[in-house]
Amino acid sequence: MDPYIVVLAGFGVVVLLTAWLPMVLKELPISLPIFCVALGAAIFALPNVPGVAPHPQDHLKLTERLTELVVIVALMGAGLKLDRPLAWATCQLTWRLLGIAMPLTIAALALLGTWLLGLGAAAAILLAASLAPTDPVLASDVQVGPPGGGKEDEVRFTLTAEAGLNDGLAFPFVNLGIALALASQTHQPWFWQWVAFDVFWKLSIGVLMGWLVGRTLGWLTFRLPNRAELSRTGDGFVALGITAVSYGLTEMVNGYGFLAVFVSAIAFRAVERNHAYHEKLHDFTEQLERLLMMVLLVIFGGSIASGGLFETLSWSVVLFALLAIFLIRPLVGWISLAGSPQSNDEKAVIAFFGIRGLGSAYYLAYGLGHAPFEAPHLLWSAIGLVVLISVVLHGATVTPTMRYLDRRRQRYARGTDPARN
Secondary structure: OOHHHHHHHHHHHHHHHHHHHHHHOOOOOOOHHHHHHHHHHHHHHOOOOOOOOOOHHHHHHHHHHHHHHHHHHHHHHHHHHOOOOOOOOOOHHHHHHHHHHHHHHHHHHHHHHHHHHOOOHHHHHHHHHHHOOOOOOOOHHHOOOOOOOOOOOHHHHHHHHHHHHHHHHOHHHHHHHHHHHHHHHHOOOOHHHHHHHHHHHHHHHHHHHHHHHHHHHHHHHHOOOHHHOHHHHOOOOHHHHHHHHHHHHHHHOOOOHHHHHHHHHHHHHHHOOOOOHHHHHHHHHHHHHHHHHHHHHHHHHHHHHOOOOOOOOOHHHHHHHHHHHHHHHHHHHHHHOOOOOOOHHHHHHHHHOOOOOHHHHHHHHHHHHHOOOOOHHHHHHHHHHHHHHHHHHHHHHHHHHHHHHHHHHHHHHHOOOHHHO
16 A cells, blocks of 8 residues: 555545544543544554654654744744733733743753753753743643633733743753753853853844834735735735744844744734734634644654654653653742732642643754754653643643633622632
8 A cells, every 4th residue: 555645545634633623622621632642642553554653863853843833833823812912011920930930940850850860961951941831832722712802811811921932932041952062072162152142142133033024014914005905815824924934034043933933923913903814814823733733743642652752761751751740830830920919729720731742842853953962862752751741631631720710710700709708
């Protein structure tokens, strides 16, 4: 049997499931990512299936590019969702998570990587930086609703804004690991170049380019005379063009493209915040994101079943993953939110839902492709296990948790919540 025909038929099934499954799974305690991973594991566990699910280490550049694509599409979708302006006064919880929780998470995970996994400083920092950002792809169930949908409470807004921003802010720490790995080979000074270029320049250029691209394309879309008003096209795939332009131009001038994509979506939305066209752009982005996510998670499940992703799995790796999910993120998230006016329930949910996913795979593939690191298969096993636990745990708990918060918020608004008194 021709493997191409099998792959083509399988892709068709994935496309159909992309459209149908969200409705089927809506009332069940199982998320779309859980189903995709299980489907991939089941398919590639079957005997006589054409082809073998590859280990990501054997195809670093392909892994990097595929995960890069789905992340930037998800970042555009996350930015277009936000009805509230992203300002200092309106995003206090998000800034706490970015400025306090994220650095503490990286430090704690790096120490765990050294202590439990026996990694050197460079590999431990790369692993920690890859796992630090929450994932905009798999976190859609805890994010705000479509543009103008009105479903933008503090918990959903905070988790959406965090997922949009911390993917770009993790990059300096990934580059720190790369700099340490290269310095161990060349013994050349690296610190001040890392601070000046990887931290200040790339972050600044990412924000600036994202703002310029978003504002410019927003003006062209909404501010031209009525006869030439580009928003009248109604084409949702324009969102993909904005994504590619903002990412590509920023990378050309050595800025952080992830950061630029999210900022460009925010800036584009701000030009005409309540225009109906934003919903069409968001809908297209969401559909494309869901399709790409399903394909990659099916491959992820296959790499677990037959690609040897967990070939270096050990009790120390299992303990590392459990501590990362159940201790590190909830603890540092809670610490970062101390003193905020939110209820303890809301702070607990924000701290708990630090979802890890395809962004972590991107960062690890990027780092391993730019410098020599020790024990790459061990790093992949650790990343893979954390992502798998996150997919299952957060996917199974997100729906009942968010419904509980919604009901509690409604009771509070009616004055019937005991916590109000």
